[in-house]
Amino acid sequence: MSSKIAPVAALCLAALCLGAPAAAQDRQAGMQKGNQGKNEPQQGRTSGGSPVQVAPYIEASQLLVVQFSPEDDVVTYTQIAAGVDAAITGRNNGGSVSVRYERNIAYGDNAAGSDTLSGVARGYATIIPRALTVEAGALAARSTLNGNGAASLTPIGAAIGAQDNSSQIYSVFAGPNLHAAAGDVELNANYRIGYTRVETDNALITPNGVRPIDIFDDSTVQVANFHAATHPGQPLPVGLGIGGGWMQENISNFDQRVRDAHVRADITVPVRRSLVVVAGIGYEDVEVSSRDALLDADGFPVTGPDGRIVTDASAPRQIAYDVSGLIWDVGVVWRPSRRTTLEATVGRRYDSATYHGSFDWAPTRRSRLGVSVYDAVAGFGGQLNNALANLPTRFSATRNSLTGDLGGCVASSEGNACLSGALGSIRSATFRSRGIAANYSASLGRMNAGVGAGYDRRKFIAAPGTALAAANGVIDENYWVTFYLDGELGSSAGYSANTYANWLRSGFNNTGDVFAIGASAAYRRSLTGRLSARAAVAIDHIDTAVSVDDITAASALLGLRYDF
Template identity: 55%
Template sequence: MTPMARTFLTSAALTALVLPTAIQAQSIGYGNVGDGPGADAPSDAPDTGRPARSGRNGRGGGGKQVAVIPYVEVNQIVNAELSPGDEVLTYTQVAAGVDASISGRNNALAASVRYEHHFGWGKRAGDGDTISGLVNGYTTVARGLTVEGGALATRASGDRGGVGFGSRGFDDNGSTKIYSVYAGPSFATRAGDVALSANYRAGYTKVDQDNDVDFDGEDFGIGSFDVFDESVVQIADVSAMLAPGTALPVGLGAAGSFYQEDVSNLDQRVRDMQARGIVTVPVNRNLQVTGALGYENVEISSRDAVRGPNGAPLVRNGRYVTDDSAPRQIAYDVDGLIWDVGVMWRPSRRTSLTAHVGRRYGSTSFNGTLTYAPNDRSALNVMVYDNVAGFGGQVTRLLDGLPEDFEAVRDPISGELRGCASTLSGNGCLSGALGSIRSATFRARGVAASYTLKMGGLDAGIGAGYDRRKFIAARGTILASANGVVDQNYWLAAFLSGRIDPQSGWATNGYAQWLKSNDLALDNITNVGASASYYRLLTARLRATAAVGIDGTLQPEPLDDIWTASALVGMRYSF
């Protein structure tokens, strides 16, 4: 097991032990998401840009519910290349994992963590191990004070991301592994009629790529080595809000936020500070109009790579070596007034809409969320976002915003996390944040939508979205050629499962992903795939499983498309 994998397992285990918790809706951006479907947020909830944990509002009903299911598996897998070759590889997979859900009035946990080792048969099938998991939650330390945390581990296909999309390769050759962990406190209280809140998050993200290229000579281009390594993220915000109808007919508030991400690649740094005043005007019982005016300062900077005698950059372990003695170069520097106007509409406890338009980052900015849960069995969630960050910042925001109750959707053959988790409390999709793993920082704008249905033994969901990243890099550095490059990620993920009888059931899932870039060094790629599985309980704890899947990578001419079919038979024992 790699050191990074051991680090993730330790972090995930500590999170699960220290933070009995659950998971909340993905929110990438700025604007009040509000509580999940079914929650009834107070009208004076501050617009902090952070989703509220519904469990803190007592939705657990005071009764504690605990479900912890550890398991072990032994599976036999056949992986057959259909195009352009015809190679057939066989693996024996040994896995151990745990699925957990704990919910109560003061704390909650949702977790799915899995370790696998693959033994390859023959010279061409290599051995490998994989950690995959999703953990998130909070625990109440004192009245109004909670500590939240979470972790993610998954594997992407290729050097452009894809959160487990693409062919099901089982050895470590060419794999890209993503690890992330975050934690921090949240505090909310009142001083008379004024609602006060403060939040802080610290996150760490690491991309472990099987690429040990070293050279001092020819420059092969930015596309070869502009792969994210690791970053540390800090996010903080504070607000004070006076609700309409207390001291004045309108609501008044003030809020401030701080974001900083330090990326190891070429010592890149993103810093975003803002302060704003907020006015809330009630239109009727269900509708409020908001306006905000403030000041923001955003700066992105980096250093250059170490250069050889011929001016070519030095590369170690597949990434550029930072010249720590080089002066810091400014890539992006915007400061001045910011503003937005928006609406907050909550016609019932099952429907919530927020929408904002304004000026940030020197141009027009849109963001908002829609949650609609017509009943306790289905939910629709839509989110529009706009922010400046690095890859690690997007993943930290993703973890901090995941729903507090979810079931991981895993590929039945590889065991990897798929595009969306199954949840009725928010947008549990991972694909938007994990679409591109360049090291350069960027402005991200996009939309993500998901619909989930649980009815009897049927569990269904679909998610779709679009993520556009325009990269920002300093002139005069090795990353200069990435400045202005636009990567676009269109994605679709769906799952459907059900029971045949009390002893057996089935599951299917499918995905499609379109990766486009105006970088001439990269090709536009389409990834598609689907899988189906059947299980039957042989005893109360022993389960037999059979599964089949197909995956394709569609590439522009003259490159050949890649198609792979896979099959699995195995046994799982749950403790």
């Protein structure tokens, strides 16, 4: 349990510090969209309703898991859980947090119990109104690992007691945002430091004849940006800007380091009231390096007690990727109304063509569609930490109706709200990630619903002649979709449902594809003012080429919940 103290503290810190959401600055200031723009400062938002909402609870349930393949098995568990959902909404502070601890006590000779911490928190705190804010966020989640390194936030029911293919993922970040003005020039700067860790009992176990996969361990990422710009008409007809940014991720596996620094100038040209053309040009230097594995007397990599390959700290650093030179982009920003924004750019970066974009549309006050297109070089930790930083600050966590695990998306009416695309492969090698993610949420009377979908393409980067060399140039493609629904039935009952599907196409030899699909549904009914009964069912299936047999399991739950 001691390993979970730090993540609990991180979640609590994020809930208390409540950092401002990381989002792109107004495009009229001319800041580049992408890695840089995703971390620009933004002022806190306000909303109506109670300023502080805290809802702690405890649960006790009986759980039945029936596994149909690869072999027939029936296991029962007693599930005990405690958690809290909270939200703070104010003029200068705001955020949301959902934390849950769960203990599953197994019955049966072949069954294993488990304890799980899951939670997500995002928020902001204003230090100096309209000038200085602090943002923070944290994530703790259980994932299921498959034979080709694929990871999913939604484990199958049988994974409750299967520790060989499950892991805990933790990610946390915090940092200040600064905003100032000097005459017609608007100044913005920000800094963020984050940490991500994947805990497994051992590195991923694969069938005989298949090389073990080196699973990501942990990394620290730092991001800093600054930008100075004028708006069109203040004082020139066009807006001019200059800025720069720096990102560095240090990955423990093979002491990998991703370093990206850039400077650029940009211009904003108004075409009409709702449409502007934006363009920028600059210089960028990107480098990925690592050290080799420690070898034994026979020349084979040494494996540590955690199952991961040991890094030779005395080995020289080797360059895996080194690209520097001119970068540019050109695009448009279209804002026909306060509820619709489209941004799209095309340019050159990482010595090749690059595309970025976003679309945000709120057709009503109770519905929202968000789409983002991205392109970045990072490791697993940097990718997940950035996705966490881009979550909205007002949300309700969506959880598996039966296991209580976090879903791939949160329910929110603010921007992109999914983490599924940041998972995909959990290999330790760095990569260039390009993809698209979309999320739609709506509140219809007493019902809330949402769907998220996306595609992520990762081209791995590794130095020749090292233990990671086999990963260089290999491509993994991840397709995912998730859906959630909840509502009320009268004044004393309610329901919820979740479905998900994930398909990872791996380019690594002898690993193949992994396809996972599942659904769960739950019904709850109040017995007294604070005590309620609940029932849930779920079915899950994993089809993987790594294993001869697929995994299929069904689950059912009956329990009680007490809300304080």
